[in-house]
Amino acid sequence: xxxxxxxxxxxxxxxxxxxxxxxxxxxxxxxxxxxxxxxxxxxxxxxxxxxxxxxxxxxxxxxxxxxxxxxxxxxxxxxxxxxxxxxxxxxxxxxxxxxxxxxxxxxxxxxxxxxxxxxxxxxxxxxxxxxxxxxxxxxxxxxxxxxxxxxxxxxxxxxxxxxxxxxxxxxxxxxxxxxxxxxxxxxxxxxxxxxxxxxxxxxxxxxxxxxxxxxxxxxxxxxxxxxxxxxxxxxxxxxxxxxxxxxxxxxxxxxxxxxxxxxxxxxxxxxxxxxxxxxxxxxxxxxxxxxxxxxxxxxxxxxxxxxxxxxxxxxxxxxxxxxxxxxxxxxxxxxxxxxxxxxxxxxxxxxxxxxxxxxxxxxxxxxxxxxxxxxxxxxxxxxxxxxxxxxxxxxxxxxxxxxxxxxxxxxxxxxxxxxxxxxxxxxxxxxxxxxxxxxxxxxxxxxxxxxxxxxxxxxxxxxxxxxxxxxxxxxxxxxxxxxxxxxxxxxxxxxxxxxxxxxxxxxxxx
Numbered sequence: 001x002x003x004x005x006x007x008x009x010x011x012x013x014x015x016x017x018x019x020x021x022x023x024x025x026x027x028x029x030x031x032x033x034x035x036x037x038x039x040x041x042x043x044x045x046x047x048x049x050x051x052x053x054x055x056x057x058x059x060x061x062x063x064x065x066x067x068x069x070x071x072x073x074x075x076x077x078x079x080x081x082x083x084x085x086x087x088x089x090x091x092x093x094x095x096x097x098x099x100x101x102x103x104x105x106x107x108x109x110x111x112x113x114x115x116x117x118x119x120x121x122x123x124x125x126x127x128x129x130x131x132x133x134x135x136x137x138x139x140x141x142x143x144x145x146x147x148x149x150x151x152x153x154x155x156x157x158x159x160x161x162x163x164x165x166x167x168x169x170x171x172x173x174x175x176x177x178x179x180x181x182x183x184x185x186x187x188x189x190x191x192x193x194x195x196x197x198x199x200x201x202x203x204x205x206x207x208x209x210x211x212x213x214x215x216x217x218x219x220x221x222x223x224x225x226x227x228x229x230x231x232x233x234x235x236x237x238x239x240x241x242x243x244x245x246x247x248x249x250x251x252x253x254x255x256x257x258x259x260x261x262x263x264x265x266x267x268x269x270x271x272x273x274x275x276x277x278x279x280x281x282x283x284x285x286x287x288x289x290x291x292x293x294x295x296x297x298x299x300x301x302x303x304x305x306x307x308x309x310x311x312x313x314x315x316x317x318x319x320x321x322x323x324x325x326x327x328x329x330x331x332x333x334x335x336x337x338x339x340x341x342x343x344x345x346x347x348x349x350x351x352x353x354x355x356x357x358x359x360x361x362x363x364x365x366x367x368x369x370x371x372x373x374x375x376x377x378x379x380x381x382x383x384x385x386x387x388x389x390x391x392x393x394x395x396x397x398x399x400x401x402x403x404x405x406x407x408x409x410x411x412x413x414x415x416x417x418x419x420x421x422x423x424x425x426x427x428x429x430x431x432x433x434x435x436x437x438x439x440x441x442x443x444x445x446x447x448x449x450x451x452x453x454x455x456x457x458x459x460x461x462x463x464x465x466x467x468x469x470x471x472x473x474x475x476x477x478x479x480x481x482x483x484x485x486x487x488x489x490x491x492x493x494x495x496x497x498x499x500x501x502x503x504x505x506x507x508x509x510x
Contacts, residue, residue: 034135041133044082045125049118051077051087056117073225080225090124096156096168097123103152106145127153128165180448182222184235185243185266186214188273189302191234199229211422212243214273233300238266241339241393241442241451246270248421248440248453249389251328253278258323260313260331260379263290265297267332272303281306282326284313314375318382328387329379333372335392335399336365339442339450369398376407380414380456388416388456395450397430400441404454405433416456429454 034042051071068091071077072084090097097120101107107119115138122142125134126149134143142149162168186196193214200206204222209215216235218224229235246267251257253276262268262283271281283298283306285291291310298306313331316323372392379388392399408418418438429439429452444450 038133038135040079040082041130042136042139044079044086045118045121045136045139047077047079047083048086048090048121049115051083052090052117052121055087055091081223086121086124086129089129090121093124093128094120096153097127099156100127100149100152103155104145104148106142106148123149180239181220182218182224183209183238183240183243184216184218184224184230185212185238185270186216186235187233187269187301188214189269189277190232191229196229196235200227200235209240211424212240212247215240215243233302236266236269236301238270239340239449241447241449242266243270244422244440244442244451245332245389245391245453246274246330248391248455249328249330249387251275251279251387255279255327256323256325257281257328257330258313258316258326258379258382259283260329260375261285261333262308263287263294265294265301267330268294268306269297269301269303271330272301272306275305277303277305279305282309282323283307284309284311284316286310286312314378316378318378323382324384326382326385328389329382329385330389330391331375331379332389332391333375335368335372335394336396337393339393339395339444339452365396365398369403372399372403373406376403377410380407380411380416386458386460389421390454390456392452393450394452395444397432400452400454401430401433401436401439404429404439408433408435411456415458417459419455419457421453421455 051068054071055068068087069084072087073080077083101119101123107116118138119142122134122139126142126146134140157163157165157168160168160171162171184196184200186193193208193216197206197208197216200216200218204218207217209217215238224230224235224237227235230237247270249257249271251271251274255275256279257271257275259268259271259281263285265283268281268283275281281303283294285294285308288310291308294308298308372390376388376390379385379390390404394400404418411417418435420438421440425440427441427443427446429436429441433439438455440451440453440455442449442451
């Protein structure tokens, strides 16, 4: 009996020393296969965190590297739709998320310093989004702290006296701005309008715009980024107001036209299409990186009559023989972008929700207006030019009517007059300049974006031999006097600048 016991003991020890594989039931919870949805969500959260970091840093420094849409739809982002939704939703709830995380005190220094933006996104998913698809180390870390996060949210509700999440969002001034319809412009260099309508109508409700012949209207929220007609350049996703600019200039086939500040190139290739690919569009762009975008847009559109010029428009000599046949100029210079702030989703940025978006922007408006005025004077000085369109995506008088008012005497001396683009359009310029009824404005509330268009046309019988001499001889004293008065007006403007809700958005460089 003793011998048997010893044998059993020996066998037991041997069995203990022998390596064993864990049984399947024990390993199953740790090695559960990640589903495709979970994997896609995992990477979307990481991509969204990178975009969110760039957006928040740019907003904090008041120097954005690009809008939310520009960053999300860059080639480096794969899951664009999910990433865009995560960034927007996290930004929308960010004030609440920050308060909740502070109360819950769930972040240690490791997570806060290295992956703070990712933690914001995960907390959004835990409290307001899709908790079911959460996988990953950071996700597991916060899921273990779900209880404190929910308790902290309840405390925030109690502090604000809110019973529902909707009431809490109102307390934080969080809102969903109404989105405009999806507009697409048919690139008639590649496709006719009827064919475009037929193809798009297979999946979407499509209407023709009542004013722009090559513009189509689809329901808001329609996602066409991967549609074959978009990816091959047959249609361009371009807003109605933006499409009105080139149409207002109305260049004819065979003309020579300058697009003074061309990138990213949507208006440039629209000009080429209006000219039926005939003549020449000289597209000027100073920024080296934006030149690449402009070249890509040109190639995508098949706009062979576009000549990309890496040059500052202000350096072009109006009396150079190379520009002796230029008949029209489109000037869409750098501006505050205040009219497209809602489209760029600037209302989601912390600088807007904290109420300090207008800090320091007044000085920037004055600098922008000075550049815009200089560029417009330069455009009007080309001897053979018959039409000049000046446009901005700004709602501010200082960038719009004030610029037109300051150059109008000089424009008249060159033989130009203000002409009415799209007479059927109901919204016109502010009555602060003679001829304001000829100026065109779109409304950021009614039209979902704020644009300004001024069309100068020249009496073809009035072509001064040397515009520079006209400016120097007959108008220099008047212009100096007008400059002093204009500086005084700007000072008064700064003191009384009426910032609307949309004006308070941080005005990113386009």
